Amino acid sequence: GENVEQHPSTLSVQEGDSAVIKCTYSDSASNYFPWYKQELGKRPQLIIDIRSNVGEKKDQRIAVTLNKTAKHFSLHITETQPEDSAVYFCAAIPIYNQGGKLIFGQGTELSVKP
Amino acid sequence: GAVVSQHPSRVICKSGTSVKIECRSLDFQATTMFWYRQFPKQSLMLMATSNEGSKATYEQGVEKDKFLINHASLTLSTLTVTSAHPEDSSFYICSAGEKVKNEKLFFGSGTQLSVL
Numbered sequence: 001g002e003n004v005e006q007h008p009s010t011l012s013v014q015e016g017d018s019a020v021i022k023c024t025y026s027d028s029a030s031n032y033f034p035w036y037k038q039e040l041g042k043r044p045q046l047i048i049d050i051r052s053n054v055g056e057k058k059d060q061r062i063a064v065t066l067n068k069t070a071k072h073f074s075l076h077i078t079e080t081q082p083e084d085s086a087v088y089f090c091a092a093i094p095i096y097n098q099g100g101k102l103i104f105g106q107g108t109e110l111s112v113k114p
Numbered sequence: 115g116a117v118v119s120q121h122p123s124r125v126i127c128k129s130g131t132s133v134k135i136e137c138r139s140l141d142f143q144a145t146t147m148f149w150y151r152q153f154p155k156q157s158l159m160l161m162a163t164s165n166e167g168s169k170a171t172y173e174q175g176v177e178k179d180k181f182l183i184n185h186a187s188l189t190l191s192t193l194t195v196t197s198a199h200p201e202d203s204s205f206y207i208c209s210a211g212e213k214v215k216n217e218k219l220f221f222g223s224g225t226q227l228s229v230l
Binding site for chain 1: 157163209222224
C-alpha cells in the first residue's frame with residue numbers, strides 16, 4: 001500500500017521568510033496530492049492540491065510542486081505570516097482507492113515568529 | 115464547499131462506558147465516510163472506511179468489535195467506542211466524499227474523547 005513520508009517534523013521561520021515542506025510517496029499509482037493545514041483541536045483544512053498530470057500549482061502565497069519521477073511533492077509558502085503557524089499535512093490518494101482514502105504524512109509543525 | 119457536521123465536539127466519560135459519535139453530511143450524499151483517530155502531535159490515522167448499507171472496512175490493527183461503525187443512510191455515519199478505556203482518549207474525526215473517486219474530502223469538526 002501507499003506510504004507517505006513528510007519532512008521536517010518541525011519548522012521555525014521568521015515572519016516574511018519562505019517555508020518549504022517536503023513529502024515523498026511510495027505508490028506510483030497515486031495521482032492526487034492534497035495539503036492540509038490543521039490548527040490545534042480543529043479539523044484539517046484543504047489549502048492546495050495537485051494532480052499527477054500537473055507539475056506545479058500556485059495560489060497566492062502558496063505553491064505546490066510535484067515530481068512524479070522522483071515521487072515527491074513539496075509545499076512552498078512565501079512571505080510567511082504568524083497566522084500561517086499550524087501543523088501541515090501532505091497526503092496522497094492512489095488511483096485505485098475508491099472514494100478517496102487519504103494516506104497522510106506525519107505532519108510538520110510550522111512556527112512563524114514575528 | 116460541502117459541510118460535514120460532527121457531534122459531540124467533546125466527550126468526557128468514565129472508563130467502561132460507550133460513546134457514540136455522529137457524522138452527518140448536510141448538503142450532499144456521502145456514499146463513503148472515513149473515520150480517523152489522531153493522538154496529540156501525531157498524524158491522522160485511518161481507522162475504517164464506512165460504506166452506506168454495508169459493513170465497514172477496518173484498517174489493520176483496529177478492533178472492529180471495539181469501534182462499531184454504522185452507515186445506515188447516505189447522510190449519517192456513527193462511530194461507537196465500546197467499553198472505552200483511557201488509552202482510547204484521542205481526537206476522532208470523520209471525512210466524507212460526495213461520490214465514488216471524489217478526492218476532495220470534507221472533514222467533520224472532530225470529537226475530543228477523554229476517558230477517565
